Amino acid sequence: MPEPTTQKPLPPGMVLGPDGKPCRACASGAMFRNWKPTIATKEQARNQKSQVGTSAVAAVAASSVGPLPPLHNQTNCPPRSEELGRATWTFLHTTAAYYPDRPTPTQRANVLSLIRALPLLYPCSHCADDFGEDVKLNAPDVSGRAGLSRWLCDRHNEVNRKLGKAAFDCSKTDERWKDGPADGSCD
Ligand SMILES: Cc1cc2nc3c(=O)[nH]c(=O)nc-3n(C[C@H](O)[C@H](O)[C@H](O)COP(=O)(O)OP(=O)(O)OC[C@H]3O[C@@H](n4cnc5c(N)ncnc54)[C@H](O)[C@@H]3O)c2cc1C
Known part of the structure; x- marks a missing residue:
């Protein structure tokens, strides 16, 4: 396991990637959205500031009132795992929806390369590892549009299941x- 390269404590919810660096794309934004500590004293705020080191915390330290504001407004910020996931599923399902009914061997090879690249490249590393294991157990169906759409729907439902979400109706x-x-x- 590589050593972390940062000396700063990680913000709540942040995790390290395989390179030992903080990985936003591996971390869940829910941790941030749901994180509403109440700062009762300047002392506590100072402690928070030394741990997190944000101007938002500093502002609370000055006023000592109410919960912390969000660390940032989430607009135009690097994606966390949910946003990255939604964008990636959008790309994958849309690609499948427009895949030919009768793909050429080259088209099949290309989509297979795309699927096989995900476990190697997807920036949420634990997601990538899980997906890689799932793909090993369930060979991609690149035979045509219907097969690929169904295969991806099943893979996405597998992630949904692991996350405790409802299954999507693959006929839709x-x-x-x-x-x-x-x-x-x-x-
Ligand atoms: C390859 C991959 C692996 C992932 N692994 C993990 C993981 O291990 N842990 C983790 O926390 N997150 C993982 N994610 C992210 C996770 O799947 C979600 O994208 C994220 O939690 C946001 O979820 P969401 O509820 O906004 O909707 P998403 O699950 O992103 O879905 C987006 C939209 O797709 C539609 N949809 C939902 N299910 C299906 C389906 N089965 N078929 C077709 N359309 C569907 C719905 O309309 C939904 O609103 C992974 C993402 C990808 C692309």
Whole structure:
């Protein structure tokens, strides 16, 4: 295990990546959103400041009132694992939705490369490891649009299951990722 390269204590919810550096994309933003400590005294605020070292904390230290404001407003900030996950699933499901019904050997090879690259490149390292294990057990179906969409839906549902989320109805992948609902509300 590589040594951490930072001397500063990690903010709550932050985790280290495989390189020993803080990895935002590995960390859950929920930890930050749900983190609402009440600062009762300047002393506690000072302690928080020395641990976290943000101007937001400094502002609370000066006033000593109420909970800390968010560390940042989450707009235009580097993604945490949820945001990265949503963006990646959007890309993957949309790619599957537009994959040909009868792909050429080159198209099959390309999509296979994309899937196989994820466990190696996906920046949330524990997500990447889990996904890699799942792909080993469940060979990608790159035979055509329907097969790829179904395979990805099942993989995503596996992650949903691990995270305690409801399963998505895989008969609705086209509606969700290609056609939109029949009522035209996405047109
Ligand atoms: C390859 C990969 C592995 C991941 N592994 C982890 C992990 O190990 N731990 C972790 O905490 N997070 C992991 N994530 C992130 C996680 O899956 C979510 O993206 C993140 O928690 C945000 O969830 P969400 O509820 O906003 O919606 P998401 O799960 O991101 O889903 C986005 C949208 O996709 C649609 N959808 C949901 N399920 C399906 C499905 N089965 N098929 C088609 N469409 C669907 C829904 O409309 C949903 O709103 C991973 C992401 C990816 C891409």
